Amino acid sequence: MNRCILLIVLTLLPQCSLGHDVATNAKYAIVIHGGAGRISTDADHRTQRQKVLAHALSHGETLLKEGKSSLQVVEEVVRILEDAPEFNAGRGAVLNAAEQHELDASIMDGKTRACGGVAGVKTVRHPITLARHVMTDTRHVLLATDGAETFADQLGPENIQRVPNSWFTTDKARKNLREAQAVVPMPTEFCIGTVGCVALDLDGNIAAATSTGGLTNKKFGRIGDSPIIGAGTFADNRTCGVSCTGVGEDFIRNSIAFNVSAQMEYAGSSLNDSVQNLLNDKERRISGGIIAVSAAGEITMQFNTGGMSRAAADSTGRHEVHVAE
Amino acid sequence: MNRCILLIVLTLLPQCSLGHDVATNAKYAIVIHGGAGRISTDADHRTQRQKVLAHALSHGETLLKEGKSSLQVVEEVVRILEDAPEFNAGRGAVLNAAEQHELDASIMDGKTRACGGVAGVKTVRHPITLARHVMTDTRHVLLATDGAETFADQLGPENIQRVPNSWFTTDKARKNLREAQAVVPMPTEFCIGTVGCVALDLDGNIAAATSTGGLTNKKFGRIGDSPIIGAGTFADNRTCGVSCTGVGEDFIRNSIAFNVSAQMEYAGSSLNDSVQNLLNDKERRISGGIIAVSAAGEITMQFNTGGMSRAAADSTGRHEVHVAE
Numbered sequence: 305m306n307r308c309i310l311l312i313v314l315t316l317l318p319q320c321s322l323g324h325d326v327a328t329n330a331k332y333a334i335v336i337h338g339g340a341g342r343i344s345t346d347a348d349h350r351t352q353r354q355k356v357l358a359h360a361l362s363h364g365e366t367l368l369k370e371g372k373s374s375l376q377v378v379e380e381v382v383r384i385l386e387d388a389p390e391f392n393a394g395r396g397a398v399l400n401a402a403e404q405h406e407l408d409a410s411i412m413d414g415k416t417r418a419c420g421g422v423a424g425v426k427t428v429r430h431p432i433t434l435a436r437h438v439m440t441d442t443r444h445v446l447l448a449t450d451g452a453e454t455f456a457d458q459l460g461p462e463n464i465q466r467v468p469n470s471w472f473t474t475d476k477a478r479k480n481l482r483e484a485q486a487v488v489p490m491p492t493e494f495c496i497g498t499v500g501c502v503a504l505d506l507d508g509n510i511a512a513a514t515s516t517g518g519l520t521n522k523k524f525g526r527i528g529d530s531p532i533i534g535a536g537t538f539a540d541n542r543t544c545g546v547s548c549t550g551v552g553e554d555f556i557r558n559s560i561a562f563n564v565s566a567q568m569e570y571a572g573s574s575l576n577d578s579v580q581n582l583l584n585d586k587e588r589r590i591s592g593g594i595i596a597v598s599a600a601g602e603i604t605m606q607f608n609t610g611g612m613s614r615a616a617a618d619s620t621g622r623h624e625v626h627v628a629e
Numbered sequence: 630m631n632r633c634i635l636l637i638v639l640t641l642l643p644q645c646s647l648g649h650d651v652a653t654n655a656k657y658a659i660v661i662h663g664g665a666g667r668i669s670t671d672a673d674h675r676t677q678r679q680k681v682l683a684h685a686l687s688h689g690e691t692l693l694k695e696g697k698s699s700l701q702v703v704e705e706v707v708r709i710l711e712d713a714p715e716f717n718a719g720r721g722a723v724l725n726a727a728e729q730h731e732l733d734a735s736i737m738d739g740k741t742r743a744c745g746g747v748a749g750v751k752t753v754r755h756p757i758t759l760a761r762h763v764m765t766d767t768r769h770v771l772l773a774t775d776g777a778e779t780f781a782d783q784l785g786p787e788n789i790q791r792v793p794n795s796w797f798t799t800d801k802a803r804k805n806l807r808e809a810q811a812v813v814p815m816p817t818e819f820c821i822g823t824v825g826c827v828a829l830d831l832d833g834n835i836a837a838a839t840s841t842g843g844l845t846n847k848k849f850g851r852i853g854d855s856p857i858i859g860a861g862t863f864a865d866n867r868t869c870g871v872s873c874t875g876v877g878e879d880f881i882r883n884s885i886a887f888n889v890s891a892q893m894e895y896a897g898s899s900l901n902d903s904v905q906n907l908l909n910d911k912e913r914r915i916s917g918g919i920i921a922v923s924a925a926g927e928i929t930m931q932f933n934t935g936g937m938s939r940a941a942a943d944s945t946g947r948h949e950v951h952v953a954e
Contacts, residue, residue, distance in 0.1 A: 417882050417913075423852070424773060444851045445878045448749060449774040451850010525776010526769045527748070534859050534884035553770045557742050559859035559887035566888065570895035588742075 330506040331601035331619045332368040336360055336381060338391050338613030339497035340549045340593030343628035349390060350627045353613055356388040357625045361615040364503060365623070374503040374511035374545075375413050375436075382409070382432040382513045385499035389474045391613075392497025394430060397472045397517025399481040402524045405472040407431040407517055408531035410446075411439060414510030414539035421531035424449040428456050429465040432515045435531070437463065445533060449525070472517070484521040497613075498530055500537070500547025502597045510597060512537050512545035512561075518552070528552025534562035541599055543568040544575055550592010550609065558588045564596055576604045583608045655831040656926035656944045657693040661685055661706060663716050663938030664822035665874045665918030668953035674715060675952045678938055681713040682950045686940040689828060690948070699828040699836035699870075700738050700761075707734070707757040707838045710824035714799045716938075717822025719755060722797045722842025724806040727849050730797040732756040732842055733856035735771075736764060739835035739864030746856035749774040753781050754790040757840045760856070762788065770858060774850070797842070809846040822938075823855055825862070825872025827922045835922060837862050837870035837886075843877070853877025859887035866924055868893040869900055875917010875934065883913045889921055901929045908933045 338357055344350065364381040368374070386394025397405045409431035410421030420439025423446065428434050434456055438447050447455055456464045498516035505511075514537045516530040529536035529552035536552065538561035539545035546561040555561070560582055567578035575598040582590060583606055593607030595614060603622070605614045611628035663682055669675065689706040693699070711719025722730045734756035735746030745764025748771065753759050759781055763772050772780055781789045823841035830836075839862045841855040854861035854877035861877065863886035864870035871886040880886070885907055892903035900923040907915060908931055918932030920939065928947070930939045936953035 412882070419882050424776070442848060443878065444848055445881050446852040446857075447848065447850045448852050449776075449850060451749070451774075451848060454849055523767060523769055523772065523776060524779055525772045525774055526767075527771040527773050532771075532857060532860075533881050534887070535857075538884075553768065556770050556858050557737070557744050559863075559884045559891075562859065562884035562887065563891065566884075566891035567895055570892055570898075573895075 330508065332504055332506055333597045333601045333603050333618040334361065334364045334368060334377065334501065334503040335595045335597055335603045335605055335616045336364070336501045336614060337547060337549055337593060337595045337605065338385060338499050340607040340609045340612035341496035342610040343496065343613060353390045353627045354625055356385065356390055357613060357615045357627070360384040361617055361623070361625060364501065365617045368503060368505055371506050373507070374505040374509050375411070377503040377505065378501040378511045378513035379411060379432055379436055381501040382499055382515050383430045386430050386432060386515055391499045392517045393499045393515040395472050396474050396497070397477065398520040399473070399477050400518070400522045400524055403481065405469055405517055406524070407515070408528060409435045409513070409515035410531045410533055410537040411435045411513040412511065412533055412537050412539040413439070414512070414541040414545055417540060419445050419533045421446040421533060422448070422452045423527045423531040424525065425452045425456070426469045427453060427466045429467045432513050434464055446531060448527065480520045498549040500549060500595060502539070502545040502547050502595055504545070504597045504599070504601055508541065508599070510539045510541050510545035510599065512539040512547050514547045529555035529560070532556060534559045536561055538562045538565055540565050544596050544598045546594060546596045548592060548594050549612070550590060554588070554590040555592065558582070558590060560590060560594065564594065575602045579604050579606050655833065657829055657831055658922045658926045658928050658943040659686065659689045659693060659702065659826065659828040659941065660920045660922055660928045660930055661689070661826045661940045662872060662874055662918060662920045662930065663710060663824050665932040665934045665937035666821035667935040668821065668938060678715045678952045679950055681710065681715055682938060682940045682952070685709040686942055686948070686950060689826065690942045693828060693830055696831050698832070699830040699834050700736070702828045702830065703826040703836045703838035704736060704757055704761055706826040707824055707840050708755045711755050711757060711840055716824050717842045718824045718840040720797050721799050721822070722802065723845040724798070724802050725843070725847045725849055725851070728806065730794055730842055732840070733853060734760045734838070734840035735856045735858055735862040736760045736838040737836065737858055737862050737864040738764070739837070739866040739870050742865060744770050744858045746771040746858060747773070747777045748852045748856040749850065750777045750781070751794045752778060752791045754792045757838050759789055771856060773852065805845045823874040825874060825920060827864070827870040827872050827920055829870070829922045829924070829926055833866065833924070835864045835866050835870035835924065837864040837872050839872045854880035854885070857881060859884045861886055863887045863890055865890050869921050869923045871919060871921045873917060873919050874937070875915060879913070879915040880917065883907070883915060885915060885919065889919065900927045904929050904931050
């Protein structure tokens with residue numbers, strides 16, 4: 305009898321004591337972007353961006369090492385970036401033509417391909433969390449404007465923190481709007497700062513999330529690629545997870561996030577080539593950046609603009625943060 | 630001199646007298662859907678659907694024969710269907726959970742991949758026309774709810790005809806809402822009647838358009854696949870044009886309209902196989918129908934529901950209308 309108990313203890317021991325990653329030889333990977341375009345040369349701004357990205361990356365990596373789900377990781381990382389005024393998402397979001405903030409976000413679970421998005425919300429501190437509730441608590445995948453606000457009302461303050469629209473405003477957003485209103489057509493640098501995160505967890509599940517304030521001086525009611533699954537965000541355990549940043553209209557008309565996955569699925573392209581093909585495509589002419597993680601744990605972060613704030617880490621020991629070039 | 634004039638006249642003659650199609654040996658093709666699901670067995674309803682589809686098809690075919698652009702054709706055909714109370718688009722649209730109509734539409738030009746969409750509009754008689762104005766008159770591709778209404782205001786009544794929200798209501802929509810509110814989860818048959826059209830014109834240009842009232846009893850602010858380029862509508866002269874109908878959430882999470890084109894572009898699949906693969910995919914499990922036209926003029930119209938109202942015609946003489954199975 306004693307021998308039997310010992311056998312049971314020995315059988316259970318490895319998975320109890322050695323932890324999730326070692327027991328399964330599993331990989332993790334995380335990649336983050338903070339927008340592509342011409343990054344400000346202001347030293348303080350760059351230092352602050354570097355600091356926030358480094359914090360977000362470390363937080364995400366810690367969760368992944370603990371065996372947390374990629375879904376939880378991408379949501380938490382994006383919440384950190386939404387709270388940072390240096391990025392165009394949540395606090396720090398740009399102003400639209402009506403001098404208001406309209407926030408967009410989406411999230412997707414590569415395991416189930418469940419997904420959720422919100423567009424044009426005005427009083428939700430963390431749009432990515434509302435997007436996750438659309439995914440888990442409704443039969444829909446995209447809720448917009450007043451309807452999304454009503455949904456937030458129903459979820460209550462214990463689930464969704466609300467703020468006045470002016471809470472999102474920064475001096476930089478006001479300055480950018482004044483400059484944008486004086487310039488036609490809109491230059492690319494006015495849309496810098498969308499944030500996104502893609503992660504592969506120790507269970508092999510991929511998730512992706514994107515959040516943005518959209519384009520400075522955008523027409524009221526404009527929806528960009530960020531809240532749209534397949535355009536700004538996509539995740540499928542069979543291929544990859546993707547988050548995009550740039551001129552959203554181009555990303556919608558070319559279904560860019562899904563397009564990366566489609567090249568892997570249908571053409572057998574590598575993750576890296578799939579992203580590169582799109583950024584180099586002379587016909588599609590998209591302008592921006594793409595981050596992605598494959599099911600095998602490869603990371604790519606590419607852009608065809610002046611720069612892209614980005615960060616990456618994985619279970620091989622890679623850990624890097626770049627603010628611009 | 631006389632001989633010279635005769636030569637010029639003879640040289641010019643074929644293109645003047647024989648018309649656009651014969652001179653270029655060009656093809657045209659048009660396909661229309663009026664929604665997939667369980668089609669009503671009511672004889673009058675079926676007869677009326679048949680009549681409207683036949684009229685829309687003939688109108689579209691006539692325009693194509695005259696050498697009109699596929700973009701004009703898909704817009705005009707969808708306007709006819711938006712005005713017909715037998716379909717869930719424009720007049721005849723379903724009611725949402727708040728007993729209102731929120732209309733979605735999108736249109737795409739396969740030549741330039743320019744596109745436009747509107748979501749959640751409440752007072753626009755022809756949402757497809759507003760979508761076309763988003764495409765041609767803004768730098769955006771998707772405008773939602775109040776912002777889209779404001780845009781319609783700016784375009785003025787000479788461009789965009791407005792109606793009170795109640796103008797869209799039919800007895801059938803009221804009855805469906807009452808039934809839907811008594812049933813959880815929502816059965817597929819409550820989303821019947823989205824309309825769409827895809828056409829290839831004599832110049833080899835493809836266009837696609839989709840318009841819908843969405844799901845009966847949908848949550849306020851819900852955006853389905855119909856206004857989303859890549860999900861409900863897609864067109865690219867290099868591959869095909871596509872319009873979808875069904876449970877929109879599944880079409881968004883699988884970027885179905887673009888997915889058809891992606892299989893042709895990346896896997897070299899035929900138009901027919903690309904559509905069939907998606908409707909048979911055990912993992913994606915989409916429910917609905919897909920119509921498409923390839924750059925070569927092939928037409929496909931497939932569904933995995935009880936039925937789909939559909940019609941097709943092309944320059945080989947094909948001309949057919951089906952209301953259900």
